[in-house]
Amino acid sequence: MSFVPALAFDAVHHAYGRTTALAGVSLAIRPGEVVALLGPSGCGKTTLLRIAAGLERPSRGRVSAGDRPLAGDGIFVQPEKRGIGLMFQDYALFPHLDVAANLAFGLAGWPEGIVRATVADLLARIGLTGRERAYPHMLSGGEQQRVALARAMAPRPAVLLMDEPFSNLDQRLRRGMRSETIGLLRATGAAALMVTHDPDDAMAVADRIALMRGGRIVQVGTPEEVWHRPVDRWAAAFFADLEEMPARVRNGRAETPLGSFAAPGLADGSALVCLRRDAFDLAAADPEFAATVLSARFIGEHRTVRLAIDGLERPVDTHVDAKHALEVGGRVAVGIDRSQAFVFAEEECDG
């Protein structure tokens, strides 16, 4: 890695009393890059974000921004001295200040003309021109989110932190705000670290995803990498539901009732084959198995289907195009997309 990272964590540990929140996290974010910290609640992702912000002191390890050390080795830079922006989950807009004053809050000491120009520019970018005198409680949820984002970006920080930026928005608004946020980030060129528990948020916004569990980073990669090459069963299951079936590995192939799957590098013995729902293809040109439809339910764009595949003990769930009419009790032919299958050694199967 020849670049100087915009933000870097080096073996960061943190504990609250006796609970370990972070157990040695190292991560580097390139300038201009958007990284999502993805994981279930309690995995330590918010702690890592707060450590980057300076709101929490790491018990061990180093944090740096560019070539400037922020924490570790007896150094601790106070949050206001870091030049890092943070967008809070609850937005933390100052209720006693109007939109313009909120946006200008981080610009104290700047020449007045520049402050005014910056505020006007930000308002235009977030589509709130003319609302500068409005108070936060007068804004809709989406507008508050945009003001919070713009306020954090106003002082032009090299790094922007976002704590669950979309969690307070409803599904419909969320999609629009994701692309709007990405647009703003790209326009300023700031590196960003975003905490989220929602894989869809991470996939939609991030250049790279750092998957966290139990205070550690489990996997880092582009959305494609973490989706297609999950390091373990848990990582695979975090993104989408899986159908799992036990298998036996022999000579690099995992044998299951649904045929054999490539298992390169796995020792002979028992293993687990995991299939994404999309792996079952009811419109395949070369179906391999026959199945009975146990139930089918129309849910808008899709139809969820439960199938009993001949020769398989447990039923499997999948979905088909809504146009595809299915009859409960009817027989269908099923093909399997073997690129959507992952084979993991047995001992990696936990919880």
Next chain:
Amino acid sequence: MARPTEVLGAIDGFGLAGSATALAAIAPIVALAVIAFGGDGELWRHLFSTVVPRATIETAILAAGVAAFVGVVGTGTAWIVATRDFPGRRVVEVLLLLPLAFPAYVLAYSWLDLLHPIGPIQSTLRAILGYERPADFRLPEVRSLPGAILIFGLALYPYVYVATRGVFLARTTTLVEAARMLGARPSRVFFRVALPLARPAIAAGAALAVMETLNDVGAAEFLSVNTLTTAVYSTWVNRSDLPGAAQIALAMLAFVLGLLLLERLGRGERGYAVFGRAGRPMGPRPAEGAAGFGLFLVCLLPSFFGFVLPAAHLLRQAWERLAFAGLAEEIVAETVGTILLAASATVIGVTLAALLVSGRRLHPDSRPHGLAPRIASVGYAVPGTVLAIGLLVVYGAFDTTLRATVVALGGAPTGLVISASFAGLVIALVLRFFRLAASKIETGLERISPSLEQSARMLGRGPFGAMRAVHLPLLTPAYAGAALLFFVDCMKELPATLLLRPLGFETLSTRLYGEAARGTYENGALAACLIVAFGLLPIILMTRIGRLSPVPTTSAAEGEPA
């Protein structure tokens, strides 16, 4: 194991204010211990074989009696007002609060005059019953332990009333409804559900009432009860025996500590988790006709004897005095002096409380910042007399050291600089009521999300900048509320003011005390009226807030001992 950065981080404006206040708060207690144990061992034995046992027993009886009275009256009236609807309910709901305006010594003052053998009540009774001379017919003496329990109880039951009313009004609704759906009759609902749930509130309110009783020096003296407080006071004032006073004060501190421990233990392990959710207020059951009137009378009784009658008497006395002698110049000077004193203490106290409370919030992982407001709050748990005796010792030591230093440096010997000075009195009041302001501000701060000040930090403000930009504007109502409570409590304060005031400086409360000591009751009536009038201010504010929210917040509920 403090890291170097942690220690360095503590040395900022917040840290300095915090450590100075905390040091000032524990200095008098340390001084008490030093002087008490430095005193004569013989004295200990003498005091503890004569004065202390009797005073302890009387204090314990008084405290237990007051606790029982305020518990029953406060809880009972709160339950009636919260669950029954009867004609006049709104009126008694507010009337029941009013005795809060009466410091116990003012109430005692008024009742002593009312019940005087040739006072209005006994004279009227004699006239009705046809007796000629006071010697022929007499009510039982109010200057007695039972009399004192009644007077203290009447003055202090609102602490329990306010705390339990909040619980009954909003927080137990669902559970009470659940009990009713399970077929419980009203009495069973009260004893099996509402009362146990209100237990922490009752205990907190009763503990406050007992603390006030222990703090009092005026009423106990007027009513001829020998409490530990009056023992401390007379040992110093009448016998100028500072080590002796310090020893009794220490004994008293142990008493208070035991009391607080008892209250803590009384809460036990039981869960009172329902308290988190403030739900709908209970719909009160209507009571009409004789039953409704009965409930009205029951609720009227404590406020009538605790406020209406004594207040009316004071007003009449003050009016007669004014008509007879006009407005005395002293009372104007005393009012101005009282306001000046209370205002000075309020400005300093609220400023310090604001700094320390915000300082703790803005340094979440700094122990010194976290401890400062707690340590600074000890003065509220310490009775005023005890605090004053401790401060007398500290001030004396300070003046002696100062004189020695100045003389050693070749200057002219200095006199009393802080002993018996206005500044010394202000410090005492600040230390005494710091917790009142701090807890009020803390309640306000809890409603502000920490992400707001963290946001200010991320946008370039230091801790002080974050306080100024976020806490200051958002907490203005909390500061104002804290200032009002602080101001009124300073105005009413008697024991510390009595012991520490500069020579010739009189406040309304010390004037009242002096007139009562001389037996010239009518002269103090105007001062008493003024004290009660100021005491009404926070209650008016409280009832206005109470109308907006179903759960009223008051000094009683928020000033509960640590």
